[in-house]
Amino acid sequence: MYKLILLEDENVLRQELAEFLTDLGYAVDAASTLAEFHDMYSVASHHMAVLDLTLPDGDGMALIRQLRGQGHRIGIVVLTARGGMPDKIAGLGEGADYYLAKTADLDELAATLAALKRRLAQPEASNCWVLEVGRRRLLPPGQSAISLSQQDVTVLRTLMAAQGEIVSRLTIVQALGEDFLHYDQRRLDTQMRRLRRKAEETLDMELPVNTARNAGYSFFAAAEIRP
Numbered sequence: 001m002y003k004l005i006l007l008e009d010e011n012v013l014r015q016e017l018a019e020f021l022t023d024l025g026y027a028v029d030a031a032s033t034l035a036e037f038h039d040m041y042s043v044a045s046h047h048m049a050v051l052d053l054t055l056p057d058g059d060g061m062a063l064i065r066q067l068r069g070q071g072h073r074i075g076i077v078v079l080t081a082r083g084g085m086p087d088k089i090a091g092l093g094e095g096a097d098y099y100l101a102k103t104a105d106l107d108e109l110a111a112t113l114a115a116l117k118r119r120l121a122q123p124e125a126s127n128c129w130v131l132e133v134g135r136r137r138l139l140p141p142g143q144s145a146i147s148l149s150q151q152d153v154t155v156l157r158t159l160m161a162a163q164g165e166i167v168s169r170l171t172i173v174q175a176l177g178e179d180f181l182h183y184d185q186r187r188l189d190t191q192m193r194r195l196r197r198k199a200e201e202t203l204d205m206e207l208p209v210n211t212a213r214n215a216g217y218s219f220f221a222a223a224e225i226r227p
Contacts, residue, residue, distance in 0.1 A: 001025070001026070001027045002025070002026050002027065002047055002048070002117065003026070003027045003028075003029070003045050003046050003047055004021060004026040004027065004028050004029070004046065004047065004048045004049065004050065004113075005028075005029045005030075005031065005037065005040060005041055005046045005048075005049045005050075006018055006021065006028055006029070006030045006031065006049075006050045007030075007031045007032075007034075007036075007037045007049065007050070007051045007052055007055070007060065007063075008030070008031075008032065008050075008052045008079070009032045009033065009052060009054075009055050009056055010052075011032070013102075014030050014032060015030075017030075017050070017079075018030045020106055020109075020110075021050070021113075024110055024113070026048075026113075029046070032056075033055060033056055033057045034055055034057050034058045034060075034063060035057055037063065043072060043074075046074055047074065047075060047117075047120060048074060048075040048076070048077065048113065048116060048117070048120070049067075049074055049075070049076050049077070050077045050079050050109075050113075051063065051064065051076060051077070051078050051079065051080075051096075052078075052079060052080050053078060053080040053082050053087075053091070054080065054081065054082065060078070060080070061090065061091065061094055064076060064078075064091065064094045064095050064096055065094045065095065067095065068094065068095035068135060068137065068145070068147070069147045070144075071137070071144035071145035071146065071147070072144075073120075073144075073145070075097050075116040075117070075119070075120050076095065076096045076097050076098075077096070077097060077098045077099075077100065077109070077112055077113060077116060078091045078096045078098070078099045078100065079100050079101075079102060079104070079109065080099075080100075080101065080102060081101070081102050082101075083101025083102070083103065087099075092134075093134065095135050097116055097119070098112045098115075098116060100112060127141050127221070127222050128141055128221075128222045128223065128224050129141065129160070129208065129219075129221050129222065129223050129224070130223075130224045130225075130226060131153070131156050131157060131160055131223070131224070131225045131226065132145075132226045132227075133153055133157060133225065133226065133227055134226075134227055136148045136149070136150065136152075136153050138152075138156060138199075140199070140203055140205065143203050143205070144202075144203070146198055146199060146202050146203065151176060151191060152191070152195055154175055154176055155172060155175070155176070155191060155192070155195070156195070156219070157175075157225060158171060158172050158175040159172075159209065159217055159218065159219040160219045160223035160224075160225055161225060162218070162219070163219055163222070163223045164218060164219070164220055165218060166212045166215055166216050166217070166218045167216045167217055167218060168215060168216040169185065169188060169215070169216050170216075171216070172188060172216065172217070173188065192209065192211070192217060195207055195209070196209065208220050208221035
């Protein structure tokens with residue numbers, strides 16, 4: 001059975017949503033606080049989460065940021081009273097898959113979860129490194145995600161777009177928005193060392209980037225870039 005974790009602090013609504021989701025065929029664990037969520041949440045067994053944002057012991061947005069920062073691939077649907085466009089943009093930017101206002105019809109929630117379930121069921125490309133630009137993370141094949149800085153994303157996007165080809169230092173520096181003539185080349189070398197170290201320390205695997213001495217870098221593995 002597909003397992004889902006629900007985070008909603010309003011008692012009546014939490015019970016109604018849990019019953020509705022159970023009727024849809026999901027196995028539901030229901031939490032009322034961030035603390036309860038952390039006690040219940042299992043990386044291995046929970047496939048999706050339905051999250052409120054305004055909670056008695058914190059902000060659900062921070063929870064989303066934490067889950068994505070740790071590389072969790074759980075599907076996330078936000079269901080909140082904070083339905084304004086700035087909040088929606090922020091929620092999706094932090095890593096929510098869908099963002100619904102509490103005024104949404106329950107049938108819309110059901111359809112959203114069904115769409116997310118289908119999406120999660122799609123297999124990752126077997127030997128492909130995936131860069132998710134919006135979420136600022138790198139997904140190595142068969143591994144958890146690596147969180148990235150914006151500069152990391154820019155460098156990797158430039159390299160992965162030229163898959164297998166040497167990308168000059170000039171091209172990378174210009175992609176970073178810097179003036180090549182006044183740019184300290186040691187900064188780029190430091191950036192690449194840090195990226196390699198992050199892959200090694202996080203995943204115990206090598207980042208597939210070759211150095212072309214005094215010329216640039218190349219990303220030599222199969223690569224995909226997602227918005």
